Ligand SMILES: Nc1nc2c(ncn2[C@@H]2O[C@H](COP(=O)(O)OP(=O)(O)O)[C@@H](O)[C@H]2O)c(=O)[nH]1
């Protein structure tokens with residue numbers, strides 16, 4: 078059975094069309110009046126829809142064909158038609174429901190948009206055009222709207238009225254406030270004379286934990302002349318342990334690949350006379366409580382001096398904050414943001430530190446070991462957050 082829908086101005090023309098295409102044997106399964114669809118601003122010229130079926134078996138009415146393919150008896154045919162009618166009606170109901178839901182959702186989105194715009198307009202009303210311009214730049218760099226508002230709001234209290242429209246002055250105030258917001262910088266520091274400073278590096282999979290450890294280990298060894306040892310708990314994949322082992326060999330520092338608590342304790346003891354011991358961990362899924370428990374177990378044994386959470390700026394702010402919360406039972410001391418080279422907007426960094434209130438230890442800017450890592454410079458970061466469209 079072949080089924081098709083026809084839409085037209087009125088039933089007569091719809092039926093005519095159906096007859097033309099499906100033949101006179103076609104059966105009308107369902108008819109309906111179409112809603113006047115004004116949603117997009119115009120009215121559709123089609124007001125009715127009919128659903129038509131044609132049964133191939135009935136059309137070819139020779140005995141020969143009937144024998145091979147008997148088609149329907151008249152009761153069967155009635156039943157089939159009733160069934161198809163019901164199906165068609167159900168289909169229409171669910172389609173109409175879907176359409177209604179879609180329209181409702183669109184209206185809800187519109188309301189949210191309007192509410193947000195009203196909030197924005199209300200809040201930035203009275204702020205000079207220049208300040209509003211900087212507000213837009215901050216938002217275009219992914220700075221959370223509320224944070225952007227609080228930054229530009231401070232312009233008024235910081236500038237005399239005659240400077241309020243002076244872009245250079247306004248920018249200066251923004252830079253100052255931004256710098257304050259991201260002033261908590263805390264790279265790894267080892268108390269002179271202290272040995273066996275243990276740093277746990279934790280975070281989701283693939284953010285750059287191992288690469289970052291390699292960078293830090295190399296720089297500390299060659300530039301700061303520290304003795305460094307590595308321990309890796311990442312034994313899920315052979316390649317992961319091998320990756321760090323290779324770096325350790327190139328740098329010429331000891332490494333232990335650890336499979337259980339006893340090995341871990343032993344490794345930590347063995348390395349006690351190094352200045353610093355980095356503990357690399359497997360990318361933990363914060364949603365996997367068993368993995369998190371295991372990690373906590375190692376941390377209890379290792380008693381880290383510092384625990385650093387590695388986050389990638391390619392992740393959305395909201396997710397970064399969630400990830401932090403999920404790792405916070407590990408007592409995160411600081412964060413490292415990686416992959417700055419892979420994005421044009423750095424608002425995520427500001428949004429995250431604003432929310433979690435933890436210092437930033439390092440930023441990483443590429444895959445090269447050991448070069449692509451730096452201690453954050455608040456002034457530089459602030460000016461990045463005021464870049465127009467990620468350019469200049
Ligand atoms: N573009 C870019 N890639 C990075 C950066 N840091 C690490 N990566 C890459 O991210 C991938 C995962 O890194 P890895 O250190 O294995 O992540 P882990 O699973 O957290 O240990 C590798 O391809 C790294 O080269 C960075 O700052 N920028």
Ligand SMILES: [Mg+2]
Pocket residue numbers: 286287288311317357358359360
């Ligand atoms: Mg790794």
